[in-house]
Amino acid sequence: MSQTSPAEADISAPPQHVNMSHKQILVVLSGLMLGMLLAALDQTIVSTALPRITSDLGGQQHLAWVVTAYLLTSTASTPLYGKISDLYGRKIVFQFAIVVFLIGSVLAGASQNMGELIGTRALQGIGAGGLMTLAMAIVGDVISPRERGRYQGYFGGVFALASVAGPLLGGFFTESLSWRWVFYINVPVGIIALVVTSVVLDIPFHRRDHKVDYTGAGLLVAATSALLLALSLGGKAHNSGFAWGSVQIIGLFVISVALFVGFVAWEIRAPEPILPMRLFRNKVFTLANVIGFILGFTMFGAIVYLPLYLQDVRGASPTMSGLQLLPLMGGVLTSSIGSGRLITKMGRYKMFPIIGLILTSLGFGLMSLIKADTSFLALAGAMIVIGLGMGCIMQVLVLAIQNALPYKDLGVGTSSNTFFRSMGSSIGVAVFGALVTNQLTSYVAGQPLAAADRATLGKALTAGQGGGSSGGLQLPHALQTIFDNAYVHAINNTFLWSVPLLLVGLVLAFWMPEKRLSRTSGLGRTAPTPASSPDVAPDLTPVLE
Numbered sequence: 001m002s003q004t005s006p007a008e009a010d011i012s013a014p015p016q017h018v019n020m021s022h023k024q025i026l027v028v029l030s031g032l033m034l035g036m037l038l039a040a041l042d043q044t045i046v047s048t049a050l051p052r053i054t055s056d057l058g059g060q061q062h063l064a065w066v067v068t069a070y071l072l073t074s075t076a077s078t079p080l081y082g083k084i085s086d087l088y089g090r091k092i093v094f095q096f097a098i099v100v101f102l103i104g105s106v107l108a109g110a111s112q113n114m115g116e117l118i119g120t121r122a123l124q125g126i127g128a129g130g131l132m133t134l135a136m137a138i139v140g141d142v143i144s145p146r147e148r149g150r151y152q153g154y155f156g157g158v159f160a161l162a163s164v165a166g167p168l169l170g171g172f173f174t175e176s177l178s179w180r181w182v183f184y185i186n187v188p189v190g191i192i193a194l195v196v197t198s199v200v201l202d203i204p205f206h207r208r209d210h211k212v213d214y215t216g217a218g219l220l221v222a223a224t225s226a227l228l229l230a231l232s233l234g235g236k237a238h239n240s241g242f243a244w245g246s247v248q249i250i251g252l253f254v255i256s257v258a259l260f261v262g263f264v265a266w267e268i269r270a271p272e273p274i275l276p277m278r279l280f281r282n283k284v285f286t287l288a289n290v291i292g293f294i295l296g297f298t299m300f301g302a303i304v305y306l307p308l309y310l311q312d313v314r315g316a317s318p319t320m321s322g323l324q325l326l327p328l329m330g331g332v333l334t335s336s337i338g339s340g341r342l343i344t345k346m347g348r349y350k351m352f353p354i355i356g357l358i359l360t361s362l363g364f365g366l367m368s369l370i371k372a373d374t375s376f377l378a379l380a381g382a383m384i385v386i387g388l389g390m391g392c393i394m395q396v397l398v399l400a401i402q403n404a405l406p407y408k409d410l411g412v413g414t415s416s417n418t419f420f421r422s423m424g425s426s427i428g429v430a431v432f433g434a435l436v437t438n439q440l441t442s443y444v445a446g447q448p449l450a451a452a453d454r455a456t457l458g459k460a461l462t463a464g465q466g467g468g469s470s471g472g473l474q475l476p477h478a479l480q481t482i483f484d485n486a487y488v489h490a491i492n493n494t495f496l497w498s499v500p501l502l503l504v505g506l507v508l509a510f511w512m513p514e515k516r517l518s519r520t521s522g523l524g525r526t527a528p529t530p531a532s533s534p535d536v537a538p539d540l541t542p543v544l545e
Contacts, residue, residue, distance in 0.1 A: 028142060029151065031201045032135040033158045034193035035098055038186055039131040040162035042070075042105075042124065045170040049179040051311055056179070057114045067304055067429050069118045072228055073125030075422035076221040079274045081130040082415035083212050085137065090411075091201045094134045095194060101127025102190040109183035133418040136398050138201075140410050145403035146517040150344045155395060157333060167307065167322025175319055213274035216266055220274070223259030224423065226252050231430035275416060276409070284404035285413065287512040288397045289420040291353060294505040295393055296424030297431075298364070298498035303328075303386075304429060305436060305491050313372050313484045327380040331387020339392045343517070349396050350514035356392030357506040359385050361499050368496035372484040394421075404515055432494045439490035447482055457482060 046053075050066065085093040104124030111117035143151060173181035230252035234244045242248045267273040280286045310321035339352045363386030370379060398417050405413040444457060457479050475483060 025143060025151065027200045028138070029154055031193070031197040031199075032094075032138055033154060034189065034196055035094060035131045036135045036155065036158050037162055038098065038101055038190055038193060039074075039128040040159050041166050041169075041189070042101075042128065042183075042186065045162075045166035045182045045185070049170045049174045049182045051308065052174045052179045053117070054114075057111070057117060065118050066114075066121060068228055068426055068433070069122040070125040070128065071422055071426040071429060072224060073122045074129040075125075075419060075426050076217070076224055077126045077129030078133050078415050078419040078422060079220070079412065080212065080217050081133050082137065082411035082413075083272070083274060085134055086411050087212070090134050090138050090141070091197065093130060094138070094201070095197055097127045097130030097134065098190050098193055098197075099127070101131065102187055103127075105183045105186035105190070109180040111180075129418075129422075133415040136402075136418070137411050137414040140402040140414060144517075145399055146347055147344060148340075148399055150341060155336070157337070159329075159332060159336070159394075167325050168319060169322075171317060171319030171322045175317060211272040213267075213270050213272055216263060216270055216274040219259055219263040219266060223256050223263055224426065226256035226259060228426055228430050230256065231427065231434060234434060274412075275419070276412065279405070279409065279413065279416070282404055283511075283513050284400055284515065285416070287508050288400050289416055291357075291393070291505045291508050291512075292397050292417050292421040293424035294501050294508075295360075295390075295397075296421035297428035298360075298501055299390065299425070299428075305432070305494055309370075309487060309491050313487050324376065324379075325383070328383035328387040331384040331389075332391040333387075335388040335391030336395060337391075339396065343396070343399070347517050348514065349400060349517065350509070350512060352392040352396045353509040353512070354506065356389040356396075357502055357509055358389070359392070360389030361502040361506065363387075363389060364495045364498045364502060368492045368499070370488065370492065372481075372488050399517075400512070400515075403517055432497075435494060435497070436490040439493055440486050443486040443489050444482070449482075453479055 046066070053066065081093060081097065101124055104120050104122075104127060108117060108120035108124060111120055139148065139151070139155075169185060170179075170182045173179065173185070230249050233242055233252075234249045264277065267275055268277050306325070307321045310316045310324055316324060335356070339356075343349050343352065363382050363384075366378075366382035366385065370382070398414065401413050401417050402410060444454070447454075449457065453476075456475065460475060460479075460483055
């Protein structure tokens, strides 16, 4: 094979002999799905254990950071994985991410206070940042966009399995063993994932002489951290935080804006930017990522409080609250499989994010109407609608981006979608966490209560443990009613405020161009990218009208 210069290597085609049979693809996917299961399981298995964790380690005010720390580091590390996998190969970097995730899991399970738990969750996030994005990048390597729909259901199945098994396992471990096992359970799954990927994940590797943009990554981490700190600590002048108008919070916002501006300025002139600004000239890339940001913001920001509603207000045990989330997961699995098969059959994808955003907006609107005594049938109906919507959106956005970019941008393009969705999730958790806290405080402040009753109720709300929750404080009936109504009021607002954001995403989905799905996998693209059209894959046909 002839030598190529670094510049040529950057755009030249990867090795040939990459056509795989259906059976071979399934073998490769088995390794990828185990890795994805780790990250997906960790997002759901922790949710049902959060009330017990905050009860044992203290600090309802730190609840959002147990989730935010994980999302922050996974968000910040995601863009790095795309570039590094081009340098060292996707397989070895994927396995590195698994190892980091497992180390973080073991340390999280051994945490003795909330500070340690938040720190080790951050380490978990560094590993998780590579699990999702590299799995999807490898899928782009070996499966053409047109055929990817038929396999989309498998990945939908992973998320559905994680969504169902996560809350169930989280509830079981919390009640029968210890909440620490929600982290320790990752170890055997991770070891199996390492073994399987070592044996079956054998794809061609074409080394690209990239330089990793550490300066850009540092600016991005610092900017994101400053923003999330401001959102998490703001509005808590009497609760381990600062007032919104304080010098500390305003200063963090100013620093965040300055760092984001510095990041963009650096990326424009960096020789190997971690997030190339030129990609934003591609309309599909830009709009799909903005929609992904909105989806992440609303989904993780609001749904993280659903298990709290089921446990603290409806009195469900951690295990039962996991079972009660089944309608949501069933909707995701059904629409993910169905939309994937229809995309492969029709070769069209634009309609599915549109349908998904309509359904999700409707479901969130219904969820904003729930009360303390809402029937489970009505609650399940709203969850099914949300799940059907989610299943039509998430994987399709990744497909659209991978289909619209040349092979040399496959890694960074895939990681960008994960990045923007995770960024939305991180900010959403912080924003809705502040919203819930402020709504709880304002609701209780408006109630005519004696000083002793107000103190008792404040203790229950701070601990996140009312009389309806397993192991919670036994409140008098009158205070329990106020507790329930306060939580319902706060959670309703998280869903209500999500609806207009989702409608903005719907408008953007209508504007997003639709490119005919390529029948060539990433590794199968043999033609160099034309210099005159750096943002358009060479094998794409014009936009469909």
